[in-house]
Amino acid sequence: MATINLAPAMARDARAAARPRRQRAPIGRRLRRNATAYLFLAGAVLCFAVFSWYPMIREVIMSFQYTNFAGSTRWVGLNNYRHVLADPDFWSAWRTTGLFTLFALVFGYAVPFFTAVVVNELRHARSYFRLLVYLPVMMPPVAAAFLWRWFYTPDDTGLFNALLRALHLPSVQWLQSSHLLAVLCLVLFSTWINMGGTVLIYLAALQGIPGDLYEAAELDGAGIMRRLWHVTVPQTRLVLSLMLLLQIIGTMQVFLEPYIIxxxxxxxxxxxxxIYQYAFNFNNYGSASALGVVLLLVLVGFAGGYLWLGRRLGEEE
Structure with a gap:
């Protein structure tokens, strides 16, 4: 008959009993010890509550109300949503926003990454090119938008048409000729002014890639494009996926470019x-809030679906 050796368990229980029990500090002492951390945390929570959470809650409430410029309100239920969905400009605005987002993925997402790869490969004047790429971010966005509006001036006084004239090419009605070209012009400005911060993020990710991987790829005879596809992209996949999500969410909220340019x-x-037109041109804050809630739901749904899909793909790998 087998015997069970209880000596190890008894010794472990004896050591646990002999070990002095650690007493938790009173709540007041713990609060005083972490008072600085709680103070900084309270400031951050207060800022979020005042400038983010309260406006969002207020927007949802106003979407079920009729509110005019005088401030008088009355409940109208889902009438604001019905009005927004029945407006032909609603679907036209979504088509323009989708087209802008699509072009932004082609230019605003790809161009900063390849720019970061080129700058990272430089052996001289790398800091100078970093500053040159980041310089548009330091410009006031409104001033930069007016500058590019002058670039797109349809007559020969605009910069782009002046360059075409110097090359003996015909002038182009950049913003007036077609819807597609106008949206593309807005995307080019948005890419130029926003790419600086994105390039710096990509540069930080690229500099974290071990050089041994590139050396091994070179020994295997991999060229520049193969090293880019098999080493650079896999090693920066997390940053690329995050920036893709932020890119789509940011471009779907574009306002400055069509407003000024x-x-x-x-x-x-x-x-x-x-939304701006509903609120400040049509004096209909309820419909503006309803459209804002619709946009919020679309972005939340997209972000949730994107994260779920990324998690599923990560589990399969």
Whole structure:
């Protein structure tokens, strides 16, 4: 008959009993010890509550109300949502926003990454090129938008048409000729002014890649494109996926470009610009809030689906 050796268990229990029990500090002492941390945390929570959470809650409430410029309100239920969905400008604004987002993925997402790869490969004047790439971010966005509005001036006084004239090419009606070209012009400005911060993030990710991986790829005979595809992209996949999510969410909230550069002419009204029109041009804050809630739900749904898909793909790998 087998015997069970209880000596190890008894010794372990004896050591646990002999070990002095650690007493938890009173709540007051713990609060005083962490008072500085709680103070900083309270400031952050207060800022979020005042400038983020309260406006969001207020927007949801106003979407079920009729509110005019005088401040008088009355409950109208889902009438604001019905009005927004029945407005032809609603679907036109979504088409323009989707087109802007699509072009932004082609230019605003790819160009900063390849720019970061080129700057990272430089052996001389790397800091100078970093500053040169980041310089547009330091410009006031409104001033930069007016500058590019002058670039796109349809007559020969605009910079781009002046360059075409110097090359003996015909002038182009950049913002007036077609809807597609107008949206593309807005995307080019958005890419130019926003790429600086994105390039720095990509540079930080690229500098974290071990050099041994590139050396091994070179020994295997891999060229520049193969090293980029098989080493650089896999090693920066997390940063690329995060920036893709932020890129789509940011471009779907575009407002400055159509407001200043085109004035929403040539049917370049985006969803956020339509919200502005509802509130300040049509004096209909309820419909503006309803459209804002619709945009919020679309972005939350997209972000949730994107994160779920990324988690599923990560589990399969």
């Amino acid at each position: 085109t004035g929403a002419s040539n049917d370049t009204t985006t969803v956020v610009y339509l």
